[in-house]
């Protein structure tokens with residue numbers, strides 16, 4: 379049910395924001411979806427905020443008229459987080475893109491929410507520091523905080539939950555709260571930084587984030603090896619972790635993913651299950667760690683171990699991995715992405731992927747599988763033709779069984795993409811009604827009129 383926007387609201391919005399607000403159909407359409415199959419639900423207005431004061435003014439106006447607000451970063455989320463299910467205002471944060479401080483001695487920075495991951499690392503390049511969380515897409519920091527994003531380097535550096543030190547956020551009544559501190563640790567009260575990290579725009583609008591930074595490693599070696607089957611690849615990962623090999627990235631692509639990547643990226647990687655690895659450290663340490671990894675992988679019948687410290691070659695390899703999603707989409711002309719996201723204890727990963735592959739075979743499908751396997755997280759990359767109800771129902775059935783499989787071994791329905799609208803029912807199964815009731819109580823306390831991204835998570 380869409381909220382009907384009062385004429386007085388629109389008039390006051392135009393007075394406040396002038397050309398920075400738009401009800402143009404294509405702008406609204408662009409802000410009514412992310413990167414997924416979920417149906418577009420455009421907001422009534424799009425407002426491009428440029429400062430925290432703008433956000434406060436907008437929130438107070440929306441609160442006065444009871445108008446929903448959906449914060450918008452780069453629009454790369456995949457669980458229907460951006461759909462304006464009840465109409466309202468999309469709060470475009472892309473112009474709040476200032477890097478406010480880089481504190482080299484404290485390995486930290488303070489940024490506005492519209493700063494993108496690539497922009498931040500470009501800015502940091504002369505400091506010898508970098509921000510490591512890499513979800514593949516060039517997402518904004520605000521969106522990455524709000525979805526609790528992680529990615530290929532999480533095994534070494536952690537995801538957003540581990541790398542956000544403090545936040546500023548505007549609440550439903552226009553109050554600005556500060557969470558966390560400049561210190562690396564604190565026991566002062568409830569952990570509101572973690573509460574906002576993963577809140578998907580449902581609790582407030584993030585206006586500032588203090589992030590941890592890391593020294594750019596002196597040496598980086600990338601490697602890859604192919605395996606006779608996924609099980610042996612994953613068993614290698616478990617051995618590598620248990621042996622304490624210092625991995626900075628370890629990613630799995632199965633044979634279907636490699637085939638799609640080869641077609642899309644014009645590469646010639648052998649089309650069998652492959653681990654892509656990276657090691658960070660001193661020149662001697664990375665070579666030692668890579669050698670240990672090679673020996674362990676070869677104990678599991680890995681073949682074709684290839685390692686390189688050449689920049690171009692490393693870029694080519696990770697470009698292929700980061701394009702796996704678009705490669706999978708391209709397998710079905712005009713296909714839309716439908717991505718699963720379970721995460722399980724690493725010791726159960728081989729069984730979980732093996733059973734999922736058997737399920738796909740029974741359904742007669744060849745769906746690419748990619749995984750941040752060091753974290754126990756993997757994705758099936760479905761590409762569905764718009765309007766193909768049978769294919770959608772089949773993907774939903776497979777995902778339902780996949781999530782049941784993950785839950786049965788103590789895992790989760792989402793390792794990194796969030797709940798949005800796509801996984802609301804699974805959240806209740808996973809956490810139980812009592813836990814979801816606590817989440818709802820928090821939501822009601824902070825946003826009593828349910829104006830922040832209504833219809834998402836709980």
Ligand SMILES: Cc1cc2nc3c(=O)[nH]c(=O)nc-3n(C[C@H](O)[C@H](O)[C@H](O)COP(=O)(O)OP(=O)(O)OC[C@H]3O[C@@H](n4cnc5c(N)ncnc54)[C@H](O)[C@@H]3O)c2cc1C
Pocket residue numbers: 412413448449450451452453454455456459460471491512513514515516517518519520521522523524525526527528529530578579580582583584585703704794795831
């Ligand atoms: C090819 C591809 C690969 C991907 N790989 C990964 C991956 O490996 N790991 C991973 O974690 N994700 C991955 N994703 C998903 C996506 O990149 C993340 O969800 C990303 O963190 C979203 O950031 P964004 O700036 O695009 O936010 P948006 O999509 O614009 O918004 C996402 C959510 O954040 C909220 N939000 C945005 N800004 C704010 C703010 N200032 N305050 C409060 N809430 C806000 C929105 O309301 C929404 O609920 C991938 C996506 C694609 C397309």
